[in-house]
Amino acid sequence: MKIDARSISVTLSGRSIVNGASLSLQSGELVGLIGPNGAGKSTLLKTILGLRHRTSGEVLLDGASFLEKPPQERARHVAFLPQERHVEWSLPAREIIMLGRYPHRARFGGPTADDRLAVVRALDAVDGHAIAERPVNILSGGERTRILLARALAVEAPLLLADEPIAALDPWHQLHVMEILRERARAGAGILVVIHDLALAARFMDRLVLMHEGAIAADGPPAEVLTPDLLGRIYRIEALAGHNAGESYLLPWSRRRERSSNDR
Template sequence: MTVEARALAVSLGGKPVLQEVDLALRPGELLGLVGPNGAGKTTLLRLLAGLLPPASGSLRYDGESPRALGRQALARRIAYLAQGGDTAWPLSAEAVVGLGRLPHRRPFAGPSRADQAAIDHALEACDAAPFRDRPLGTLSGGERRRVLLARALAVEAPYLLADEPLAGLDPLHQIEVMELLRRTARRGAGVVVVLHDLTLAARFCDRLALIDRGRLVAEGAPAEVLDDERLAAVFGVTAFRGRHDGEPLLLPWRAYSSG
């Protein structure tokens, strides 16, 4: 499956949020969306998920528009993890993860063996199995994020779009989630993740798309996108660079000063 966005633009509240964005999602790749606060990353992710119609431009899934493909088919092809972890659902963690299987089930049908296997695998992958029976409202913010990520994984869609999945997680689970997303991509899925942590973006992502003030200003390998000039111009920082255990290390270090 291929996902292609061409000249996407959208305005919210009469204000342009994204302008003329071209982007292709590729199977087997971990793509990071990076940029400062308010750059338009979440809006772009919602467009790619088919949750927000563009004001102009086109979005195609295997050459089909979201309308031609249909909501049910799109829900089986695109798994979406929204930003934030608050929910009022009075459901257990396992039941919440089970919601990810709804696109695969017939109306009023119970979970199949395949559904339960997908739920169990997703809970284990996100280190959420120990609290599978607990109501979601009793979990910490980080635990809820892991459950909601498991729900997205349970869809077993060709594409996984995750908006700030590291928010609220401790360092260990941040690394484990990035390793999980990379493994998911290596198994053939296309994974798109919104990140603010440039250190993890540079280390784990195959490709980065840098969004600034609603425009795609750079796209490519992390080392090319996050060069010194763009770090200063877009993020206003300088960085320490190196390698550790054979992997690139980029650490935002101090505020950039032209002087």
């Protein structure tokens, strides 16, 4: 399955937020959507999902118009993990995950055996069985993120868009979430992740899409996107690159001095 966003533009109260951005995601790949704050990453994600009105552009799912489909059908094909982690009522974690079955369930009646199994599989994936019965509001930030991720996985959609799933997590949880996403992609899901951590993006992603001022500045393997030139021009930073156990790594190191920006 493949989703194709073509020349998406979004204008909000006269201000252009996304400007002709195109990006694609297909089954089996883990793609990072990166870019400085305010580049339009979240807006692009939400526009692809139909949560924001676009000024122009189209979104195709396997060649057919995605946004014309009824909401529940869209939801079964593309799952979304929003940045927002607040849950209003103190529901038990298992019930939160069951909400992921919403697009599969009828308006009335209890969950089916399929629904329950999907919840168990989602709990398996995030290693969450130990906290499944706890009220979500007493969970730690890391635990809550895992449960909300399990909620998105329980949809069992072929594609998943995740908005900053590792923001505000400790390194152990960041790595855990990245490993879960990596594993889901290996199992066949197509996953697009908005991510600020360039070191983890470089290490875990098959492909990176770099956004800048509403447009796509680069799209390709991490090594081709995280070049000193693009890091300098778009992120205004310098980074250290190195190798460890056969893998290359990247470490953001210093802000680029203003002088060099004048040199450009």
